[in-house]
Amino acid sequence: MKHQIIRKACSGILALGIAAAGQSVLAGGEVTVASWGGSYQAAQSKALFQPVAEAMGITIREESYKGIGQVRTKVAAGAVPWDIIDTGSGGGARGCAEDILIDLDYNMIDVSNFVTDTYLSCCVGTIVFATVPAWNTETYGMNGPKSWADFWDVDKFPGTRSIRGKMHGMLEPALMADGVPIGEVYNVLDSEAGINRALDKIRELKPHVAVWWGSGAQHAQLMKDGEVDMATGWNGRFDVAKADGAKVAYTYNGALQDYDCFAIPKGAPNAELAMKVIAEMSKAEHQANIPQYITYGPTNSDAYKTGKIDAALSKNLPSHPDNAKSMLPVNQEWYAKWEKKASEMYQDMMTE
């Protein structure tokens, strides 16, 4: 009996050892990426993660997450499950400032042909996206809202709205709807009174807000199900929903232009390999794949030279000069200064 137990224990330990050895071989070639889920991550998977994994002979595991706040909690807890995260530029900037992301090695990652202001010391751009007003074409036909003022105009466009349950990308549209010229938005927002002005404009719309959305997958689904007649949201998600049968259209007029970037959290288990993976994903040939699956523009302008992005496709991207000229680039300095205060005020407004 005793011998049997010992023998079993030994074989168990042996099995564990073999498993561990196998693991270590794999671990040399495995990174885990956390991104935003839904159609965006599905596109990333096909355009970036799978081709890059194949090109490098490694495994890229995917997870979904909710943004930099979760990274902060994981780093503080000393248990970081992700090697690479995809974050909005704002999250990236905060991550850099709070020292929870490691500095990227720009000798390894080539950003010489990147669009200006699409990378930070610890976060390198991957796509350019826009926060747009979208509408249900079944409700309004093709003559939907042409501006944020129209989005707010419930007399001209009666129907339900969905806006974000966080202040990010909500205060700027509110001010534009209130008549602030696009170039003045961040100046006006640079005080509590300015933030209150934006919040008052949102209070005005509140009775018509059917849903406060929490994720990109959600606002795409809301439009697809016809749950609301208008929604703010990220342009690419609406395009994918449309390709999937959703009756949705949007305008770039007054849209907020921003970018997503890749970063490595402090304490990532495979940080060294993650750096190489990011370098590979930043190459023009891979970045050029993304617009094939979702209408987000590359941050590496060489991607346009690969021949993968044709003229018709490029015209629909938020990074196209014709589209970009009517947009407001998101001002990260404002977010760094006001995010906490404005978020609190926004949350309070929501519970009113």
Place this chain on the structure above:
Amino acid sequence: MKPQSVSSVGVNAKALRKDEQRERLLLFGLSFPALLIVLLVIVVPVGWLFWLSLFNDAGALSTYNYSRMLESKSYLRIFKTTFNVSFLTTLICVLIGYPLAYFLSQISRRWAALGLIAVLLPFWTSLLVRTYAWLVVLQRKGLVNQWGIELGWWETPLRLVHNLNGTLIGMAHIMLPFLVLPLYGSMRSIDFDYIKAAANLGANPTKAFWYVFFPLSLPGLLAGMTVVFVLCLGFFVTPAVLGGGKVIMVSMKIETLIDLFFNFGTASALGVVLLVLTLGVLFIAHKLVSLDKVLGSGDGV
């Protein structure tokens, strides 16, 4: 003869006491692992939570996290919402669950078992799946609205979800078994001879029910209500998905505080206040009916 017997009783008593001590030690030894786990995973973290809540943003000792809750109207509104939702969910569960449990307690045990399986069946599906399923059923172009409009019952889609309505429907669905099970147990153990006696003494069925059966089923009802109410207080997923951002409960505010502001102090304070209020509810329930019955199976008649 006599002294001898006295001494033998004394010897027996000693042995009995020793036995008792040994048994108590044995029982303690057996429950020690569980107690240790409770200490490690509940008492220590809760204590730590309380400790964290005593520090302000700058890391100094202060009651700021608590005073802020009293000053800021939004916190009061969130607590109000939390209690409101919990109360209404409990009420709905009672209105649906009491007749159901009563019906199940009156039919043969075999049929009742089938009925109970139907009550328990939803437990086998993930809470998240059930919650999203309600979204599909209740939304503007969902099943209920489509049928209702096509049958001509109403013209404009009813707002059944992304608000308090949807939250209550989803939560009542999830909470119902927690009310029905203790209530059913309590009703089953009621001796039906009492009701027969009442009838014998001239009470009509309604009177017999309200004066005899209902009071006897109260312990089970209160037990179920307490469990439902307390579980509702800490609910997160269902109000987050079905509330459309309009039903903000304490647990959701805690998540925002950690995720958006990384503010463990205020989040902990909220947790502590919710815990204290929950214990308060349990205390009141205990005053009404013994806590053993509330937390036990509830069949205490």
